[in-house]
Amino acid sequence: MILQKRPGFRSKKITILRRIFEMKKVLAAVAVAMTLPMTVMAWEPTGDVNVIVAYKAGSGTDTGARLLATEAQKYIPKTIIIQNLPGADGKIGWTKLVQSKPDGQTIGFINLPTFTTLAAQSGAPFSINDIVPIANHLTEAGVVAVKADSPYKTIEELVAAAKEKGNLKASTNGNKASNHTAAQLLAKSAGFKYKAIPYGGTADQLLALRQGEVDFTCAKVADVAKLVKGDKPELRVLAVFNTKRDPELPNVPTLGEKGLYPEWYGSARALVAPKGTKPEVIQYYVEAFKKTMQDPAVIEAHKKAGMALDFKDNKELGDLIKAQDKFARDVVNDLYK
Structure with a gap:
């Protein structure tokens, strides 16, 4: 008996073989994919980005923060809102910052060494472990300044008067804040006593000097830049806290040149996030601010x-x-004893 193949048998066989072949291709592709690292979607802020500044509007930190925020919008496609929370020498704003939800929608500026000085105090509401670093923005040298019409034309004349009178007044940006520490470094190295008068921030302490409420002050180069120039300057800078002269003030000597405090001292203004913020969030901001500051x-x-x-x-x-935490604990605390 001769068996005959059923109609369509060959075509069905070919179809089954093709399906097996296609299945093998799919399984092979899956196997290859499983050997590759998983792709993680890049993080981006989903709404407005709040940037906490622990000083009032118009302060040095606020001015720099607003300039950076404006430029950063090229690389962070969300509205960046500066939130000023001044008070208690920075404690109010920084306490709010460390207590904020670590979701990347709230970041903030800290000032060094003020932040680390306050964090090193007994009973401080925050520590350096409560923040996650993002990027440094500004590093500025400190200066010693007087009113433009002050009788003290040089740092030597100011020191001599301070030693003789023993009661010169200096405005500061807060008790144990960065500019108060600068005044302490000057006084300790020169061997005189003075009366420190704390104000709400750098803007207020400089206003006090300009209005003649105090005899001298210590601030940062950027804080006084516009006040020492022009046809009618309001302030005069007597010395700089640096190991070399500042390019913005080439005719102003360093304290070291005059036999006083010989090291750099100033302020770093930097962006940080609350503890617990995820690495991918931090990396997003690091890259965004790097592009901004290299523009x-x-x-x-x-x-x-x-x-x-x-x-x-x-x-x-x-x-x-x-390093600034160590400076606060080893150097700054001794200045106030």
Whole structure:
């Protein structure tokens, strides 16, 4: 008996073989995919980004923060809102910052060494472990300044008067804040006593000097840049806290040149996030602010404002915070004893 193949048998066989072949291709592709690292969607802010500034509007920190925030909108496609929370020498704003939800929608500025000085105090409402570094923005040297019509034309004349009278007054940006520490460094190295009068922030302490309420003050180069220039300058800078003269004030000597405090002292203004913020969030902001601060237009804008742009990434900033914490505990605390 001769068996005959059923009609369509061959075509069905071919179809089954094709399906098996296609299935093998799919399984092979799946196997390859499983050996590759998983792709994680990049994080982005989902709404407005709040940036906490622990000083009042118009302060040095606020001015720099607003300049940076305006330029950063090229690289952070959300509205960046500066939230001023002044008071208690920065404690109010920084306490709010460390207590904020670590979701990337709230970040903030800290000032070094003020933040670490306050954090090192007994009973402080925050510590350096309550923040996650993002990027450094500005690093500025401190200055000693007097009113433009002050009788003290040089740092030597100011020191001599302070030693003789023993009661000169200096405005500060808060008790044990950065500019208070600068005045302490000056007084200790020169061997005189003075009366420190705390104000709400740098803007207020400089206003007090301009109005003649105090005899001298210590601030930062950028804080006084516009006040020492022009046809009618309001302030005169007598010396700089640095190891070399500042390019913004080439005719002003360093304290070291005059046999006084010989090291750099000033302030770093940096961006941080609350503890618990995820690494991908931090990385997003590190890259965004790096692009911002390397933008030629941003560099030029900071130069015009007299601000010393100094980008440091999160790792470099972390090292700086630790160093400033050590400075606060080993040096600053002794200044107030």
